[in-house]
Amino acid sequence: MFGKKLETHIIVLNDLDDGREAVRRALETAGAEDVPGLQSALRILDEAASAEDPKIRWTREVLAKAGIDPLEREVHAVREVRKELPGLSLVGAVDMVRALNPDAKGR
Incomplete structure (x- = not known):
């Protein structure tokens, strides 16, 4: 209502x-x-x-198909994940991309 965007939630x-x-x-x-x-x-x-985890597998497949290395190009990776799953929040996409790199959890 009133133009509020709906956020996509992923449940596996x-x-x-x-x-x-x-x-x-x-x-x-x-x-x-x-x-x-x-x-x-x-x-x-x-x-x-x-x-x-199926979410991690899906994220990895999306980025591999797009030819994006999530470790070197995190911003591009987040944008690609959100493009493939419209409505996914920025925070959700960042979490999914960072899950591909265990060393990124502290960022």
């Missing part, structure tokens, strides 16, 4: 714990022929649970 849901627990329970009662497949499924779910 990652609920693999229930799936991993279900596979673990299935392993307890599985027949010998099903065990290798369930163990493989459990490894895949464990790897997915420990994978890189």
